[in-house]
Amino acid sequence: MGINHFMTRVLVCIGFICINFCAMAQFSQNKDNELILGTVDSLFSKTLNEQREIWVHLPEKIEDGKKYPVIYVLDGRGHFHTVTGILKLLEKWNLPKSIVVGISNTDRTRDFTPTNVPFQRGHKSETSGGAANFLTFIEKELKPFVESKYPIDTMSTIIGHSTGGLFVLYTYTHHPDVFDNYLAIDPSLWWDKEKLVKQSEKLLSTSTYQNKPLYVAVANSVGVDTVKVRKLRSEPTEMLRANLNFHDILVKNKGHIEFTWDYQGSEDHGSVVVPGMYNGLRSLFSWYPFPERWRFNTPKAYTAEELTTPFYTHFEELSKRFKREVKPDWQFINDVGFFIVTSHKLPKKAQAYLEMNLKYYPEESKSYVAMGDYYVMIKKKDEAISHFEKAIAIDGNKEAQEKLKKLKK
Incomplete structure (x- = not known):
């Protein structure tokens, strides 16, 4: 279809949202009294050879000539409402008004994983290993597309959960200049026998990561304490183990890395998303309140x-x-x-x-x-x-x- 400029309204029923944040998100209201949180846009990616859908939220009362930071949200259909709701709750005094770009999925495993592992955890994953291509799509196609159509500032943030969190940390460790802020929630660092964790040993020892704030939220879905879990080798505990190993590397390099580690032992892999996003945005923009x-x-x-x-x-x-x-x-x-x-x-x-x-x-x-x-x-x-x-x-x-x-x- 080529780059396309169609825009269709996303009409979101507030009753569908299960958290209080979005109950406040009266961003705009039309003559039918429908609450509108954003629009659906689309572009064709030559890199991925497919049409990619994005959800876009703009701040209320955009000022002429003013530009706004942009927050890219992986798994856009699942997390768009949460991020826009948090912004509504905290913007102005605690967070800057921002544009949110939710990126919808077509092949999540392909896009978010940095290495090819054809079979993982009992599931086929032949298409895995496309993180480099997906990052090229974001950097070379999506970001310029968004910049050409919306009043975005130079500051950008990326948010990802689970395998999306793995992609956030892949980008942070391998290509830190693509974004200004990185927010990873319970990242799947167990992927490919912790290969990204092992690569991080060398990568994070350099000073490339200064002025690139990183926030990592980690849950405990298995109920094993963080001391005992290091001695285990079971599949259910590998995520927590991998995340703790990554934490050790961050601590070794704390002299030149600006990071926040948020261990939420009472949360599981699913429930950590909302507190992780809330705490993460507060952490990454801790310099904003006055x-x-x-x-x-x-x-x-x-x-x-x-x-x-x-x-x-x-x-x-x-x-x-x-x-x-x-x-x-x-x-x-x-x-x-x-x-x-x-x-x-x-x-x-x-x-x-x-x-x-x-x-x-x-x-x-x-x-x-x-x-x-x-x-x-x-x-x-x-x-x-x-x-x-x-x-x-x-x-x-x-x-x-x-x-x-x-x-x-």
Whole structure:
């Protein structure tokens, strides 16, 4: 069919979702009162020689010109709802608004396994070993396709469970530059007699993995403690054993690897998915929350520097992570500044916030209008006139012209 641009609505019944996250996911609502979580899109892969379906969720109220991080979810049909629900619950303050791309399966064993094992655990798996091809599809075809159609940022995350988790760790160990964040849930590292684990001994000893956060959630489906299980050789215990062996390698290389190991001994292979995704996203984006933002509620407890310096530090870190300049919201900073001067009567501390907008938005005439208004409030006429004139010089700001005229009278 070639690359195709058809888009069909995915109408998801909230009653179908068995977790509370998605009960909140009122992302958009049409005239028939149907809740819409995303769209189904499709592209033809020359690498895989087949049409591949993807499910795409966009944030609510997309801002013109703004781009968003993208989260690629393996086993898309199974995990799309969970990830979008978690985002709905946590986005804005704990997680950045993101685009979710769920990748549907055609031959799961083929795509997620890095080596060919024709017969495994009593099942035929002749097509296994296609992980390299599947990664080529994602990197060379899917990512450019998504970038061409949706407002995605440079930051990307991949999530996979079970054999999907194996693929996540294959990508992390062999091609760490493809994604920025890696989330593997109870990965099937037992595959091919732990071959990927053995390869990791050498691969992870290099410094290639700096600034590539990894989160691994591991369940205990067999009820054997982590000390005894290392001595066993039974098939049911091989997954936990392999995962523990991989953990040992991560610990050896903790000096240059940023990883979180989340052992959830009370969960099994199926139940670990939801807590693994929740904890994993919180872990990978642990740098995103900004609790110091709320100091303005009790400004008397802090100096002006203590109120505003955390903003400069935090947004410098965000800019490094997103690989572009990230600024605090202009309106938020402006509102806080005037809140502190009107409600708390602390003009110097309010001024520190308004000066922040001058620093981050020097090209915006409104930054100078706001500062002019501040100086009018504290009865510093000359400073107010100076800032209104600066606003007018930028773009002829009409509001500034009116205020300047009134001041000069």
